Amino acid sequence: MASIYLIRHGQASFGSDIYDQLSPLGQRQADLVGQYFQQVGIRFDYAIAGDLSRQQETGRRVLASQAEPPSLNTDPRFDEVDNDSQVRILLPELVKRDDALRKLVDSGFESSKEYQKVIKATFTAWILEGHRYSGLQHWSEYRDGVSAALEGVMQAAGGGTNSAVFTSGGTIATAVGLVLKASAERFYDFYEPVFNCSITRLIFSGSRVSLSNFNDVAHLSLLSAQLSEDLVTYR
Template identity: 25%
Template sequence: MPEIMLVRHAQASFGKSDYDVLSELGHQQAFALGQSLAERATALPDKIYIGAQRRHRETLEGLAAGFCLDPSSAIVHEGLNEFNAGELIAARYGSEDLPADVRGDRRRYFRALRDVVLAWQRDEIDNPPESWRDFSSRVLRARDEMIAEKGRVLAVSSGGAISRIIVSVLDAPAPQMISLQLQMRNCAVSTLVGSANGMFLHAFNEVPYLRSQADERLMTYA
C-alpha cells in the first residue's frame, strides 16, 4: 500500500527580493530533519518527488545529507509547486497594492493572504496568475502519480500544495486549505497512508527534528 511523506520546505527568505532561497536557518532545519529521520530508523523511500522550485531542491539536498539519500534521483513534478502568492495578491489588489505596513508585518500579511486565497477559491479575482481550478488540477495530478507508485514516497513541496492534497484526502471543503497552510511549520512532515479503502491522513505538521529545548530555535512558520 502507498505511503506518502509530505515535507514542507525549510525556511525560505520571507521579505527578501528572492523568496525562493533557503535562509541559513532553513539549511539547518533541512539537515536536522534528515538526521532525525535517520535516527528514528525511518525506512528509506522507494521514490522521491520534489517541486520545481529552488527551495524544494535546497530542502531535499539538506535533508538528503542527513538521511543518506541521493537527491539526484528525485522526480521533479511541477504539480508540487506553490501558487504564486505575490502575483495573486497583486491581482487581487491591483494598483492599490498591499500597504507597506502590511507587507512588513508577518501576522498582518498572512491574514491578508488568507482573505486573498478565499477570494481566489470563489473565483472573485480577475486574471489571477493561475486559476484555482488549474492549481488544484496540477496538485492532484501529482498526488495521483505518487499514489500510483504503490510504495513509500517522500515528497518535498510547499504549504499550499501540501494542504491542497490533505484537503482532498479528508474530503474537506476548499477553504480548509488555507487554514491548514497557515498552521504548517517549516520542514514539517505530514504523512498519508493507503488501504483498500483509499488514502488516509496519518500525521500532520510533525517536526521530529525538535528533540530538545535547544532545538526550539529551529521552529519557524515562514
C-alpha cells in the same frame, strides 16, 4: 500500506531580495530533518520535489542523510501557489470592500504576521472567486494538478514503500483538503498553520488514501530543547 511524507521546505528568506532560497536556519532545519529520518529508520524509495529552489535544496539536504538515497525527481505541480499574482491581482479589489484589510495594506504589511493576513484574504478569494479574474491560474486547475501529482507518486512508488514529497504550505494544504474531502472555503485552514520542515504523512493502499498525521514538528521541537536552538518556524 505505503506512505507519502509531505515535507514543507525549510525556512526561506522572507524579507530579502530573493525569497526563494533557504535561509541558514532553513538549511539547518532540512539537515536535521534528514538526520531524523535516518535515525528513526525511515528509508525513502521514491522522492520528488517542486521546481522551486527552496523545495529542491530541502530535498537534497534531507536525502543526503539516507544511506542509499533515491534520485530527486521534479514535478512543478508541487510548486507553491502563486501568492505574488494573487496579491497583485486580487488585493486591489479586496481592499475596496474590506476596511480592515485596506488599513493593513496602507500600513505596508511588512511583518510576517501582517503578510499572512493578506495571504489569507487573497488565497481565500482566489479559491472562491479567482475564476473571474484574468491572469490567474484557476483554483480548480491548481487543485486538480496537485491531485494528479499525488496519484503519480502513488503509481511510481507502489505498495509498501515510503515516498518523500518536498513542497510548500499551500500545496500541502491542498493535498490534505483533497484527502479529507473538505469544502473549498476550508482549504486555507490547512494552509496557515504549516510549519517549516513539518511532516504530513499520507498512507495509501491502491487508490484509497488517508491522512495519518498533519504538520508534525515534534522532531524539531525535541531538537530545539536538546540543542538550545529555536528550530520551529512558520516563515
